[in-house]
Structure formats: structure tokens, C-alpha cells
Amino acid sequence: MRQKNIKTTDVLIAGGGPAGLCAALAAASLGAKVVLIDENEVLGGQLVKQTHKFFGSEKQYAGTRGIHIKDILISEVEASSSIEVINDATVMGYYTEDGIVTYIKNDDFYKIKPGKVIFATGASERMLPFPKNDLPGIYGAGGVQTLMNVYGIAPGNNVLMIGAGNIGLIVSYQLIQAGVNVQAIVEAMPKIGGYLVHASKIRRAGVPIYTSHTIKEAYGQDAVEGAVIWEVDEKWQPIPGTEKDIKADNICLAVGLTPATELLWQAGCEMKYVPELSGHVPVRNMYLQTTLEDIYVAGDAAGVEEASSAMVEGRLAGYSAAKNLGLGKDRADALIQDALDELSSLREGEVGAKIRKGLEKIIV
Ligand SMILES: Cc1cc2nc3c(=O)[nH]c(=O)nc-3n(C[C@H](O)[C@H](O)[C@H](O)COP(=O)(O)OP(=O)(O)OC[C@H]3O[C@@H](n4cnc5c(N)ncnc54)[C@H](O)[C@@H]3O)c2cc1C
Incomplete structure (x- = not known):
């Protein structure tokens, strides 16, 4: 230099x-x-x-x-x-x-x-610790937004969004507008953090928003194929037996x-x-x-x-x-x-x- x-x-x-x-x-x-x-x-x-x-x-x-x-x-x-x-x-x-x-x-x-x-x-952007969070296909919400809105590239066909704050809601809506299927939004808090106006648009599009839920683990061979989510109690402790399987080729983290x-x-x-x-x-x-x-x-x-x-x-x-x-x-x-x-x-x-x-x- x-x-x-x-x-x-x-x-x-x-x-x-x-x-x-x-x-x-x-x-x-x-x-x-x-x-x-x-x-x-x-x-x-x-x-x-x-x-x-x-x-x-x-x-x-x-x-x-x-x-x-x-x-x-x-x-x-x-x-x-x-x-x-x-x-x-x-x-x-x-x-x-x-x-x-x-x-x-x-x-x-x-x-x-x-x-x-x-x-x-x-x-x-913040990352979230969970098993297999390093599989290809797991992105931050800002990264997904850059791919879609700056470069015109869809991050996948079926997205699981983690986080229902304004960023999670806005990016979910933009994914839907881009023709991407948003499988679900998962939010650990008991209620949606983002503005109601954004959440209503998502709900009208038929996307389920799971509050008091978090991601247990991602799975997939060479790239992400899905995730298991589960419910959390008021102390954010996972409740065994409440697991749900969500198929997704992209997991988008909007966790702050x-x-x-x-x-x-x-x-x-x-x-x-x-x-x-x-x-x-x-x-x-x-x-x-x-x-x-x-x-x-x-x-x-x-x-x-x-x-x-x-x-x-x-x-x-x-x-x-x-x-x-x-x-x-x-x-x-x-x-x-x-x-x-x-x-x-x-x-x-x-x-x-x-x-x-x-x-x-x-x-x-
Ligand atoms: C997905 C998403 C949706 C949002 N929607 C809204 C909304 O609807 N309404 C709203 O009001 N806000 C919204 N926000 C929030 C808003 O974008 C941010 O609060 C705002 O951009 C912050 O502005 P900033 O200038 O502080 O930082 P940034 O916009 O992040 O700009 C910081 C700049 O500094 C550069 N930089 C960093 N370090 C260095 C360095 N060492 N040397 C040189 N350059 C450096 C970065 O590359 C970047 O260009 C959203 C944010 C996200 C991520």
C-alpha cells in the first residue's frame, strides 16, 4: 500500500x-x-x-x-x-x-x-444460531432484498421468513410481489413486531404468521430443503411436541x-x-x-x-x-x-x- x-x-x-x-x-x-x-x-x-x-x-x-x-x-x-x-x-x-x-x-x-x-x-444484520444454519440458501433479509431488488434475482421458490418485524414483513411482501411463495413467517414474540398495515397485506395473501414460534433446525443435503419450527413459551423456551415441518429452499433471517x-x-x-x-x-x-x-x-x-x-x-x-x-x-x-x-x-x-x-x- x-x-x-x-x-x-x-x-x-x-x-x-x-x-x-x-x-x-x-x-x-x-x-x-x-x-x-x-x-x-x-x-x-x-x-x-x-x-x-x-x-x-x-x-x-x-x-x-x-x-x-x-x-x-x-x-x-x-x-x-x-x-x-x-x-x-x-x-x-x-x-x-x-x-x-x-x-x-x-x-x-x-x-x-x-x-x-x-x-x-x-x-x-444479525444471525441466528440453530443447527445447519450454514446451509446454502440461508440469507439475511437485507441480502435477499439486494438480490431481488438490485440484481433482479429471486432467492428461491419457497421461502421461510424468520422474524415478523417491519423488515420481515416488507421483504415477505416483496417476495410475494416477485412471484416467490412465502411458506410462513415465524416470530418468537407473542405478537407481530411490525406495523399492522404490512402484516395485513401478508395475511391477505394467505401467508401464515406463527407468533410464539422459533426455528429448531434447518435440514438439507447440499442446500436447504426445509426447517423444523416449534412453539416457545413466555420465557422463550421451546415446547417439545409442537414441531412443524416447513419445506423451503430459502430461509430468510429478519431477526434485527x-x-x-x-x-x-x-x-x-x-x-x-x-x-x-x-x-x-x-x-x-x-x-x-x-x-x-x-x-x-x-x-x-x-x-x-x-x-x-x-x-x-x-x-x-x-x-x-x-x-x-x-x-x-x-x-x-x-x-x-x-x-x-x-x-x-x-x-x-x-x-x-x-x-x-x-x-x-x-x-x-
Ligand atoms: C429490509 C429493510 C427495510 C426497511 N424499510 C424501511 C422503511 O420502510 N422506512 C424507513 O424509514 N426505514 C426502513 N428501513 C430502515 C432504514 O433503511 C435504515 O434505518 C436506514 O437506511 C439507516 O440509514 P443509515 O444512513 O444510518 O445507514 P445505511 O443506509 O445502512 O447506510 C450506511 C452506509 O455506510 C456505508 N459504510 C459502512 N461502513 C463504512 C466504512 N467503514 N467506510 C465507508 N462506508 C461505510 C455502508 O456501506 C452504507 O452504504 C429498512 C431497512 C431494511 C434493512
Whole structure:
């Protein structure tokens, strides 16, 4: 690996999903020079495969499909002369001694010295331990979505979906739309975790949803041929004698996401385990500034939530980072307040209760 000259920028953003794109636009709108780095060829993060229409308010593009929200945000980023996009590149680390960020592109090693860094690295899919979970044909739901919606490939003919949260329900519906037979959805909780509107669509399509059930084991010779599921009691203990055999050539795991926080750990930010936010997340203030004053976090890396809140968090982090560099003095406070108000309204009511509880534990 060669080492290139060190360049500087006001704000560096790691991750070009909804949070990173909005952070870049926000910081640039206040006059910051921004470098946005993403490991993929195309920006957009999870949005690249989300063909369904979004909820939320007009400000978060409600009624627009995720893939179109991605196009809107990318065209705004491309139109900004203050934002440099570096794609196909992976951010490797942040070094507190000198405030340098390193990344790799095409086997070359680069250093950048930013004024502020925003980590918007998203989340990774969780795996589930069960016998034969390494058979070909067992995928994460995000992987299935990528195969279908990005590459146009059906993952199989008969799918068993594990998990009835929003992701499990949405991906099941997309599988049905693609002509794939969804044999059943299995959910360990006593009730469906996702929105009723998604569950109703699935039920209308005749797919059984087994709540208080889990997967016992997968079976198959060279690839998955089916699975045995069984009921669990209120303590999630399996109940012998309740086994059911489900034939499937694809098992899709939609059992949750974990914040992708490796870079925040490496940088030395104070981290805390908050189950309501789906794992270890950085301690921060209400402006998303971590315990290291030059590092901000936004989106799923700050706690797994939704693209709508990821976009607003991105804006909040972008405005806050720019403001702390002394930029946009006349407008920053009002924009920050707007973003805070928007986040509060997104997290209102019963739907936002879990996230509010999690945030109470992490915001200092
Ligand atoms: C199947 C599915 C359905 C969903 N449906 C909805 C919905 O209907 N409505 C809704 O609001 N939300 C939905 N969500 C959730 C939403 O997609 C996420 O909450 C949102 O994408 C989070 O945005 P983000 O920018 O934080 O992360 P991501 O979108 O994951 O983007 C993170 C980006 O950072 C990149 N990256 C990570 N590490 C590095 C690194 N070291 N260097 C460079 N780049 C890096 C990743 O490759 C990725 O491009 C869904 C999610 C899934 C998986």
C-alpha cells in the first residue's frame, strides 16, 4: 500500500446512506467543505433496495419509494460544489493523536485531516444460531432484498421468513410481489413486531404468521430443503411436541440489526449497551456529538431506527458539526432546532416509546 498526501476538509462523513447524504447536504448548506466516503459504488446505503413507499411526513419524503429518495438525495449531493464524494472506499480509522482519518481505495491508503467527522455507517444484520444454519440458501433479509431488488434475482421458490418485524414483513411482501411463495413467517414474540398495515397485506395473501414460534433446525443435503419450527413459551423456551415441518429452499433471517460502531470503538468514543437502540451505541449529547468533541454519529450507527429518522439525524449532525466549526452562525441554531423538533415528532406516541426510552439512557 502506498501512502498519499494528507488533504484537509471541514467535515468528513463515513457512510453515504440516508444519514450520511443528509449530513453532507446540511453541513455544505452552512458553508462547510465536505468529503463523503462510502464503500459502495452507488451511494444510498439501504435505500438502494427499498422499493416500497415510505411513511413519515412530507419532509421525510412520505409516499415516495426508498429508491427514489436515494435518487433525490444523490442528485442534490452531486449538484453541490462543496461536497466531494469518494465511493468504493472504506474508512479504516480515526486517530485522536492527530485527528486524522484513514481510508482505503483501490488498495491505496489515504489520510484526510477533517475538522469534524460524522460516522453514519449504518447497521449490520444479525444471525441466528440453530443447527445447519450454514446451509446454502440461508440469507439475511437485507441480502435477499439486494438480490431481488438490485440484481433482479429471486432467492428461491419457497421461502421461510424468520422474524415478523417491519423488515420481515416488507421483504415477505416483496417476495410475494416477485412471484416467490412465502411458506410462513415465524416470530418468537407473542405478537407481530411490525406495523399492522404490512402484516395485513401478508395475511391477505394467505401467508401464515406463527407468533410464539422459533426455528429448531434447518435440514438439507447440499442446500436447504426445509426447517423444523416449534412453539416457545413466555420465557422463550421451546415446547417439545409442537414441531412443524416447513419445506423451503430459502430461509430468510429478519431477526434485527446491530449498529455498525466499529469505527466509534476504534476512535475511543465512550460506548454503552442500550437494548432499545439494538446494541452498543456511542454516548452523545442531543446534537449527536460523541464524548470526543470532533466526532458525531447519525442514523442506524447511533441506534437502529428508520430511514426517516436517519435522514433527520444526518441533518442535525451536519448542521451541528458545521456550527461548531464556526460556520453558518446566522442560520445554524434555527436549522438545528427544526431538526430537533422533527425528530421529536417522529418519535412521538407508542411507536417511538422504545427509542425515547433508549435515548434517555444515552444522551448526556
Ligand atoms: C429490509 C429493510 C427495510 C426497511 N424499510 C424501511 C422503511 O420502510 N422506512 C424507513 O424509514 N426505514 C426502513 N428501513 C430502515 C432504514 O433503511 C435504515 O434505518 C436506514 O437506511 C439507516 O440509514 P443509515 O444512513 O444510518 O445507514 P445505511 O443506509 O445502512 O447506510 C450506511 C452506509 O455506510 C456505508 N459504510 C459502512 N461502513 C463504512 C466504512 N467503514 N467506510 C465507508 N462506508 C461505510 C455502508 O456501506 C452504507 O452504504 C429498512 C431497512 C431494511 C434493512
